[in-house]
Amino acid sequence: MTISFKQLAYKILKETERPMSPSEIWNYTKQRNFQDLVQSKGKTPERTIGAQIYVDIKNNAESPFLKIEEAKPRKFFLKELANELELQKIRESEVEDIEQPAQTTFNERDLHPFLTYFADTFMNVHTKTIYHERSKKSNYAQWLHPDIVGVNLPIGEWNSEVLEFGMKFGSQLVKIYSFELKKELTFSNLRESFFQTVSNSSWANEGYLVASKVSKDDEFLNELKRLSTAFGIGIVELDIEDPDSSSVLFPARYKQNLDWETMNKITVQNPDFKKFIKRVKNDLNSHEVIKQMYDKVYEVEQLVEMINK
Incomplete structure (x- = not known):
């Protein structure tokens, strides 16, 4: 039985219990040999994953997904795994994870x-x-x-x-x-x-x-x-x-x-x-x-x- 990329993303986010970018979701898919679960992979499956999640969040009020806005690259998480306090901690940790330009003495x-x-x-x-x-x-x-x-x-x-x-x-x-x-x-x-x-x-x-x-x-x-x-x-x-x-x-x-x-x-x-x-x-x-x-x-x-x- 095959599933959609959106279903694949849900499965992996629930399994890992952490925010992930589309690229991270697809890398995890390959590590666990889940590729055969989706019918068509295309040339850029990570983009397809991201697009399907974006569309679901935008058009589906009952979407299970959340965007972590502060993360770069942007990451997704599951509503069912996060209350507001946990989301705030995630947002803060994601901001800290962004590599910032180093302080230098030259311009x-x-x-x-x-x-x-x-x-x-x-x-x-x-x-x-x-x-x-x-x-x-x-x-x-x-x-x-x-x-x-x-x-x-x-x-x-x-x-x-x-x-x-x-x-x-x-x-x-x-x-x-x-x-x-x-x-x-x-x-x-x-x-x-x-x-x-x-x-x-x-x-x-x-x-x-x-x-x-x-x-x-x-x-x-x-x-x-x-x-x-x-x-x-x-x-x-x-x-x-x-x-x-x-x-x-x-x-x-x-x-x-x-x-x-x-x-x-x-x-x-x-x-x-x-x-x-x-x-x-x-x-x-x-x-x-x-x-x-x-x-x-x-x-x-x-x-x-x-x-x-």
Whole structure:
């Protein structure tokens, strides 16, 4: 006899007597070999479980399920197993279970030299910090541009005649990058950080969300990978103790076409971005990269000393 995903969730929540997320319910299902109880598993059974519980809570006044609103990711429990006092304890414990960003003595801007070093050394990208405080004040510009922009120029790698030929015919010889920096990524700030990156990197060839610490919780990493794959945003983790160990956790998806309209809007809004665009144009015209005009690339020893002051 087969049962629905909703019935499966009820069975497992009653058996475990604890709040669980849809992913945890499905993982428990596999651990106990309960998969055959449901007729159709589909590609994402945990989403089906979550959807069926949500619909039941919304449309059925007699639903046996409860949402634990404070939990991230959101979890479900059974009404019959919890009185109000117990629910309050659950809510408090779930809030405590959310991994919060650690208290640090540095700020996000202190991470800029680390990203510049990583981008230059491992991506062959020259970066430029874009100071938000220099942007014109307007509501629509809040998430308009990222913390750092970058460019990969083929100068020095390509023959000058080939480079000029490619530029004349509009070939994609130059790659433009967008970087949004955070001190740490956990469930508590993932959504806002990620969609801020999506918003302010839509114009670039590649967009990255960068942090000095990324939660290693399995469920968090699965969600981070899902978002990265869905929206094409890359994830970089900076190692502030050993900058050479910084790495791309998930690569960005390359977009062939730049969003010229948005780039023009950023140029009008922010003088740093305008200077960056002018710098790239001048380097292409002169066939020479003037590194001094981009963010300074420090030595590893200097970086570590800077962050530990």
